[in-house]
């Protein structure tokens with residue numbers, strides 16, 4: 280999953296309700312409000328009354344009925360019939376962990392109205408004392424099935440349930456019996472939708488009545504990984520390459536204009552798919568639905584699945600291409616996850632049920648390398664022009680360089696962030712760090728790529744690793760891997776002590792990963808003019824990013840969103856949440872602040888500000904003028920970065936299809 284812009288905003292301490300709602304739209308986390316998360320009892324004690332999952336057959340099929348028509352109350356109404364395997368104690372589990380969010384992001388706080396019946400008899404349930412997602416019942420003798428009903432509640436303004444757009448994430452809309460692997464439990468789902476919506480899912484469906492859909496029976500594991508999105512307007516476009524399985528671009532929106540594209544848009548996306556196959560080879564799926572929701576109700580971001588992806592982009596994504604510079608990786612990123620994350624899964628990241636904790640120790644491969652390929656493929660396909668691709672990498676490198684929290688929190692430690700920071704604001708983003716395995720992952724894998732290129736005189740690169748490591752095999756999906764296999768595969772590409780190499784970077788307390796940029800023939804530099812990529816980054820933050828000069832992010836209203844730890848702004852005593860009132864005695868404005876920083880005449884800036892009703896003055900001492908990141912060529916060195924970013928010839932087949 281990636282929600283770069285949302286995460287950037289959370290980094291800047293934006294924590295208002297509008298952003299909460301956007302987050303809810305993406306990952307629906309009412310866990311925001313809860314102070315603590317339940318300890319899974321099955322992990323904590325042998326004496327747990329919750330049966331551990333076993334890889335054994337489950338007799339019968341769970342019938343699931345989801346009614347998504349109560350738009351006024353924003354309620355999903357759920358009814359289930361569960362075959363029981365015998366009398367006695369039974370635990371019903373409500374899913375908690377999502378593989379794509381890498382954390383416990385399904386909140387049972389949104390489940391209400393739970394009633395369990397055996398025929399006419401109501402069975403009282405008791406919630407487990409340790410696991411809030413587990414409900415115990417006693418099944419009477421002679422009972423074959425249980426009927427369960429509940430509601431999944433969302434707030435007005437939450438984006439999952441609207442008259443013109445419904446997002447059905449099955450993990451929020453069912454319970455299942457403890458004691459079996461999710462892949463062994465069959466589920467047959469029926470869905471009622473608001474009138475006239477057009478549904479998309481990677482699962483087989485058939486019409487079962489007006490605005491009623493029948494989803495072919497499948498395993499619980501598959502259902503949880505196959506969301507359904509229905510929208511007023513749908514455009515389906517085939518992007519698959521000759522000789523590869525179908526890949527449908529499914530554009531979903533509340534307005535007709537949002538799904539309109541030009542032939543150039545589609546040619547660029549076909550080019551992207553061609554470049555992706557050139558790196559990874561044959562697709563691991565039989566068909567793939569890239570479900571692109573074009574709506575301003577969601578923050579930009581994506582959620583990966585094995586046979587589909589949920590991709591949330593602004594409504595004007597296709598109409599205002601020039602303003603989308605920082606969204607151009609998203610489709611590439613989520614498609615790459617079909618290989619990196621879904622066909623191949625780090626061994627701690629696959630669990631037999633959605634109620635067992637996920638281990639994220641290889642997220643720097645799962646997300647870090649996917650983010651790297653997003654940058655590279657956006658450049659190779661021409662989705663992002665050469666200068667913009669360089670400027671995007673400059674911003675990545677600047678963010679890595681400035682992350683001084685590495686002094687106490689290594690890249691390796693950031694992989695645990697999804698388990699405890701998701702949904703919570705980060706006050707000092709560079710010092711506390713937040714999911715930096717994305718951005719630092721780009722630089723880490725750039726470093727690996729450049730080491731391969733440097734030592735092989737340009738013959739080898741990360742393409743050679745990806746082709747081997749993600750090669751599709753007949754074996755059952757997913758194929759699990761560990762750190763050793765990553766090192767062995769790199770070693771097969773080029774012999775080196777990769778374990779020591781990677782450990783040194785994962786545990787580093789200095790930004791050694793930036794060495795890769797030097798090997799690439801470039802260095803990070805700063806100049807007084809922001810790039811267009813940087814300007815759009817600021818527009819998405821709705822603030823001026825002065826992190827690389829005085830060390831703070833400030834809105835037009837003077838609200839200090841974040842302060843770089845140990846920066847001039849930090850030394851002046853400023854803290855996030857302060858509201859700047861005046862500068863050198865004149866009313867505060869961003870233009871005045873920029874002008875004073877640019878003057879660089881050695882005079883300190885006098886900033887009056889308000890923080891929690893207390894008025895203070897900060898004396899900000901800084902030299903160096905305005906500073907924005909850019910990349911500069913290192914004279915006399917080979918330009919390996921341009922080799923990496925150059926598109927490969929994807930052959931006459933793909934050219935003909937353009």
Ligand SMILES: [Zn+2]
Nearest residue numbers: 280281646649
């Ligand atoms: Zn991702």
